[in-house]
Amino acid sequence: xxxxxxxxxxxxxxxxxxxxxxxxxxxxxxxxxxxxxxxxxxxxxxxxxxxxxxxxxxxxxxxxxxxxxxxxxxxxxxxxxxxxxxxxxxxxxxxxxxxxxxxxxxxxxxxxxxxxxxxxxxxxxxxxxxxxxxxxxxxxxxxxxxxxxxxxxxxxxxxxxxxxxxxxxxxxxxxxxxxxxxxxxxxxxxxxxxxxxxxxxxxxxxxxxxxxxxxxxxxxxxxxxxxxxxxxxxxxxxxxxxxxxxxxxxxxxxxxxxxxxxxxxxxxxxxxxxxxxxxxxxxxxxxxxxxxxxxxxxxxxxxxxxxxxxxxxxxxxxxxxxxxxxxxxxxxxxxxxx
Numbered sequence: 082x083x084x085x086x087x088x089x090x091x092x093x094x095x096x097x098x099x100x101x102x103x104x105x106x107x108x109x110x111x112x113x114x115x116x117x118x119x120x121x122x123x124x125x126x127x128x129x130x131x132x133x134x135x136x137x138x139x140x141x142x143x144x145x146x147x148x149x150x151x152x153x154x155x156x157x158x159x160x161x162x163x164x165x166x167x168x169x170x171x172x173x174x175x176x177x178x179x180x181x182x183x184x185x186x187x188x189x190x191x192x193x194x195x196x197x198x199x200x201x202x203x204x205x206x207x208x209x210x211x212x213x214x215x216x217x218x219x220x221x222x223x224x225x226x227x228x229x230x231x232x233x234x235x236x237x238x239x240x241x242x243x244x245x246x247x248x249x250x251x252x253x254x255x256x257x258x259x260x261x262x263x264x265x266x267x268x269x270x271x272x273x274x275x276x277x278x279x280x281x282x283x284x285x286x287x288x289x290x291x292x293x294x295x296x297x298x299x300x301x302x303x304x305x306x307x308x309x310x311x312x313x314x315x316x317x318x319x320x321x322x323x324x325x326x327x328x329x330x331x332x333x334x335x336x337x338x339x340x341x342x343x344x345x346x347x348x349x350x351x352x353x354x355x356x357x358x359x360x361x362x363x364x365x366x367x368x369x370x371x372x373x374x375x376x377x378x379x380x381x382x383x384x385x386x387x388x389x390x391x392x393x394x395x396x397x398x399x400x401x402x403x404x405x406x407x408x409x410x411x412x413x414x415x416x417x418x419x
Contacts, residue, residue: 082123082414083370084109085149085178086199091126092414093141094374096381098390104130111150116163119150124167144170145377145414147181147369152202152217174380177214179204181372184379186332186365193318193360195311198335199283200227205318213321215314226310228337231303232282235289236272238299239265250299251292259284290342308348311338316356325357334365371395374414 083090089106106126111119123146128136144164151157161175179202183194191210195203201224202217216222219230239256241247243265253265260268260277271277292300315331318324331353337345341364353360374391 082109082126082146082148082373083368084119084123084146086110089122089126090368090370091123091130092370092374093127093130094377094391094414096378096383096387098378098383098387098394100374100391100394102130102132109148109150111148111156111160116159120160120163120167123164124169127169138168139170141170142172143377143380144173145373145380146173146175147178147373147376148175149178149200151175151177172380174376176376177202177204177217178369179214180206181369181376182334182365183332183372184375185367185369185372186334186363187330188363189330192330192332193315193324194332194334195315195338196335197227197307197311197333197337199229200224201230201310201314201335203314203318205315205322205324207322207324211322213318215318224310226307226337227335228283228286231289231307231337232285234303235285235300236265236269236282238303240269242299248299251295251297252289252300255285255288255292259288286337287340287342290340290345294342294344304345305348307337308345308352311349312352312356315353315360319357319360325359328359328361329357330363331357331360332363332365334369339364366396367392368395368399370414377414 087108089109092103093101095101104126106122106129109119109122127140128134146160146164148160151160157175161173164173164175179194179196182196183192183204183206184190186194191206191208193203193205200217200219203215205213217224235252236256238247238250239252242250242253256265256268257263259281260271262268262271268277272279289300290304293304319329350362353362371392375388378387
């Protein structure tokens, strides 16, 4: 399952790495809809994967759930309790989606993962298994960035530029074009009354990056700030775990990063080169669901060839234009023989 703000992907994986079935369902939103409703989505998506709406649990020996919206240990435990109560598998592990990103992209199985998709978060795992993580509750916990936040910032600056409170910026035209509005104020009012969908703020990110690359000072300042936050999260995680003095994988994921925009990418690389020169930056090349599957196989003690088989399956899916699973969302796999 790639469970996040827009979708829930589920895969049933055998211990030898064979992907038996997979399906996509609606959004996984435990923080707004509650744990019970979120787990209902998982169940419906599993039954869709099995092509059997009457299929009853257990579905597997082990459930590996690595999901967005499980930002605190208490949230992970709440979801784990709900999954166990449903009997989906005999054993259940629930973790934040950053752990799956790290497992999917790191060559060593440890290191740091930074995700910048709809939101922003990071995790670090040392070779001994020690963990460094962040609450990732948005501005409440000191976070800055991610697609939604960048969209809000672009709108804020555009509004101020249009009415004279701020400097002129190409973002005024970006906002008008994105929302099909004659003025930024018209877009703001439409968002306020719900006539325009708030999730369209994410669509401001690509033109924001383009405006920054074209030299717009306001857009450039936002991209600089985003690069700074991406570097800060990774470097702080490495520092907490004592990983700055030796080579360490830093896996970058989420739609804002996996888009590999040249300006943002170069700014991020430059900051890591100065503050963590031994870090090896890796942009995730497989969907986050791969990380969940690999963690599930770890739990089952699967043979080495199983890992290659899982990766190969999802790489084929990507080549076949399967939508990318990187957008600040989590991963879920069900592993076992059933």
